[in-house]
Amino acid sequence: MPKKMKQIAIYGKGGIGKSTTTSNLSAALSQMGFKVMQFGCDPKSDSTNTLRNGQYIPTVLDTLREKTAVKAHEVIFRGFNGIYCVEAGGPAPGVGCAGRGIITAVELFKQQKVFDELELDYVIYDVLGDVVCGGFAMPIREGIAEHVFTVSSSDFMSVYASNNLFKGIKKYSNSGGALLGGVIANSINAGYSKDIIDDFVSRTKTRVMEYIPRSITVTQSELKGKTTIEAAPESDQAKVYMRLAEKIAAHEVSDTPSPLEVGELQAWAASWSDQLLALESGVVAGGIKSGI
Ligand SMILES: Nc1ncnc2c1ncn2[C@@H]1O[C@H](COP(=O)(O)OP(=O)(O)OP(=O)(O)O)[C@@H](O)[C@H]1O
Ligand SMILES: [Mg+2]
Known part of the structure; x- marks a missing residue:
């Protein structure tokens, strides 16, 4: 029986660390012996x-713009540890739907049976974080990905983007869309940032897959053009990414999140604002478990 390929989509607010986390995840999974394809769906094509x-x-x-017939293998490149790298790309700036790249690329690969032929374990x-556009919702809507993960810090705009993603997942969940695996908490250093994320996942009935600290090792590795797994395999940060990969490899069942309504989210944020203010002024309010 052919092995079952797992398809995973990583969403999150712009600049929050999606590509960094995804690349380290791909690298870590490949170190575990899995065959991985990383599929960049951002028109910036830097995934x-x-x-x-x-x-x-x-x-x-x-x-595809240069030639009419494209063989899938012309747009698949090998990266670290043999990882298959693909960038869907986007339309000319200011023209057309930025999600079209995903749709076109996935169709091309399906037609040419690329996924079967490469015997991948993971795609x-x-x-992008914005699921308003149908193109970006496509991996969820069409059930292309089975599991969705969101990268989020404890910043409100990032939590807001994740909550929007949860709304998108919930909307398509009855019609065979992808379900949520969990939240990858990125740039979590201060104690309160862990508490904020923990509170958010508990209210939305989701889970944190891993807490990833903000680390200079990531910056150094990126400046060398490498993932942390490649550039600093013995570092603590690489161990965190390996742990994330192990958890994602062991993850089987995703579910429908319970997003907060806009008013609930605002009230939730305001209560955290009060708690942080109380912490700063030395009056520790209830609800913060580990302090700053
Ligand atoms: N845990 C971390 N520690 C240190 N730096 C990080 C961490 N995560 C991400 N970064 C840095 O933050 C910057 C943005 O990350 P990245 O490009 O992965 O974000 P993104 O969500 O893919 O952005 P975009 O929406 O533009 O595609 C990068 O310079 C990256 O090195
Ligand atoms: Mg990116």
Whole structure:
């Protein structure tokens, strides 16, 4: 019986660390012996750079613009540890739907049976945070990905983007859409940031997959054009990414999150604002478990 390929989509607010986390996850899964494809769905087409020494690769849409018939293998490049790297690309700036790259690229691969032929264990889609556009919702809506994870810090705008993603998942959950695996908490250093994320996941009936600290090792590795798994495999940060990969590999069942309504989210944020203010002024309110 052919092995079952797992398809995972990673969403999150712009600049929150999706590509960094996804690339380290791909690298860690490949170190565990899995065959992985990382599929960049951002028109910036920089998702796979740190798997390829900082180099950009031609995108599926750009290649399709140059020639009418494209063989899937022309847009698949090998990166660190043999990882298959793909960048869907986007339309010319200011024209058309930015999600079209994903749709076109996935169709091309399906038609040419690429996923079967490569016998992949994982395809990881690195998608934009904004699911308002149908194109970006596509990995959820069409059930292309089975499991969705969101990268979020404890910053309100990042939590807000994750909550919006939960709304998107809930909307399509009855019609065979992807379900939520959990939250990858990024840039979690101060104690209160862990408490904020923990509180958010508990209210939305989701879970934290791993807490990833903000680390200079990530910055140093990125400046070398590499993931932390490649550039600093013995570092504490690499161990965190390995732990994340182990948890994602062991993860089987995703479910429907319970997003907060806008008013609930605002009230929730305001209560945290009060608690942080109380902490700063020395009056510790209830609800903060580990302090700053
Ligand atoms: N845990 C971390 N520690 C240190 N730096 C980090 C961490 N996570 C992300 N970064 C840095 O934050 C910056 C943005 O990260 P990244 O490009 O992965 O975000 P993104 O969500 O993919 O952004 P975009 O929405 O623009 O695609 C990068 O310079 C990256 O090195
Ligand atoms: Mg990115």
